Amino acid sequence: MADRLAFTKGHGTENDFVLVPDLDGTVGLSPARAAALADRRAGVGGDGVIRVVRTAAADEADVRETADRAEWFMDYRNADGSLAEMCGNGTRVFAEYLRREGLAAGDAVVVATRRGPVEVRSDGDGWAVDLGPWALADPGTADRDGFDALVHVGADDPFSALSVDMGNPHTVVALPEGLDLDDLDLTRVPVVNPVPAHGTNVEVVRPIGPGHIALRVHERGVGETRSCGTGACAAAVATSFWAGALDTGSTWVVDVPGGRLRVRLLPDRGVELAGPAVLVADGMVDLATLPD
Numbered sequence: 001m002a003d004r005l006a007f008t009k010g011h012g013t014e015n016d017f018v019l020v021p022d023l024d025g026t027v028g029l030s031p032a033r034a035a036a037l038a039d040r041r042a043g044v045g046g047d048g049v050i051r052v053v054r055t056a057a058a059d060e061a062d063v064r065e066t067a068d069r070a071e072w073f074m075d076y077r078n079a080d081g082s083l084a085e086m087c088g089n090g091t092r093v094f095a096e097y098l099r100r101e102g103l104a105a106g107d108a109v110v111v112a113t114r115r116g117p118v119e120v121r122s123d124g125d126g127w128a129v130d131l132g133p134w135a136l137a138d139p140g141t142a143d144r145d146g147f148d149a150l151v152h153v154g155a156d157d158p159f160s161a162l163s164v165d166m167g168n169p170h171t172v173v174a175l176p177e178g179l180d181l182d183d184l185d186l187t188r189v190p191v192v193n194p195v196p197a198h199g200t201n202v203e204v205v206r207p208i209g210p211g212h213i214a215l216r217v218h219e220r221g222v223g224e225t226r227s228c229g230t231g232a233c234a235a236a237v238a239t240s241f242w243a244g245a246l247d248t249g250s251t252w253v254v255d256v257p258g259g260r261l262r263v264r265l266l267p268d269r270g271v272e273l274a275g276p277a278v279l280v281a282d283g284m285v286d287l288a289t290l291p292d
């Protein structure tokens with residue numbers, strides 16, 4: 001049996017991932033092993049761990065059922081080892097890895113995820129992917145200003161927010177006037193009311209100009225990260241909703257601490273995320289340093 005585990009390190013706007021090729025599903029990836037790989041001191045380090053595996057070898061039956069449409073499954077875990085349904089930045093890095101390794105040919109690849117297959121296509125220097133359909137948790141519960149939740153960030157008074165489902169859960173905070181994104185304390189897990197059943201990713205958004213926003217994000221299962229692709233899409237949806245303009249075709253520049261993403265609202269609640277994907281290193285981890 002191999003005593004070392006191969007990995008590739010990659011990132012999309014500095015949302016960084018450890019990719020573990022397990023093409024035929026013979027290795028697996030336990031929550032404890034994913035957390036150990038993601039550890040920034042004792043492991044490789046990353047916001048998430050992505051197992052690259054044939055869809056036909058996925059553990060989940062509903063993922064395996066999509067094997068006729070998507071050969072490869074992005075088996076995503078957060079840095080704490082928990083599963084996530086979707087990772088927008090991860091889909092681009094995953095597609096870049098498949099292309100580099102010759103596992104997918106052409107300008108587009110369909111990737112299986114826990115929220116269903118998504119098509120990732122080459123787009124300039126990076127990749128673009130439709131991450132929809134988005135949904136507002138329950139449009140009927142939003143107040144007349146378009147908010148349905150309160151979020152405590154650090155020691156500040158609670159901020160008004162809107163829940164947006166991107167396949168994974170998001171709570172988008174509109175930063176009140178007079179406050180600066182840089183002053184937020186995102187070292188602690190934001191406290192959200194009503195309490196989301198499965199946790200949530202919290203994005204704090206500031207408008208910059210027409211079609212241009214900036215955000216900071218605290219990711220479920222991770223902590224503050226430098227970027228979140230599904231979070232950028234949720235923020236564009238929420239900002240459009242607050243403006244009363246959920247217009248198909250509207251485009252957004254979304255500045256995150258790790259760079260810049262582009263988001264486009266599409267028909268039928270589609271939402272396209274575009275941005276870079278970079279593979280930075282390949283290596284081997286001694287299996288003796290990892291839990292099973």
Ligand SMILES: N[C@@H](CCC[C@H](N)C(=O)O)C(=O)O
Binds near residue numbers: 083087090227229
């Ligand atoms: N960074 C990702 C989202 C990863 C999953 C998230 N932390 C969750 O638990 O839902 C992105 O780019 O979308």
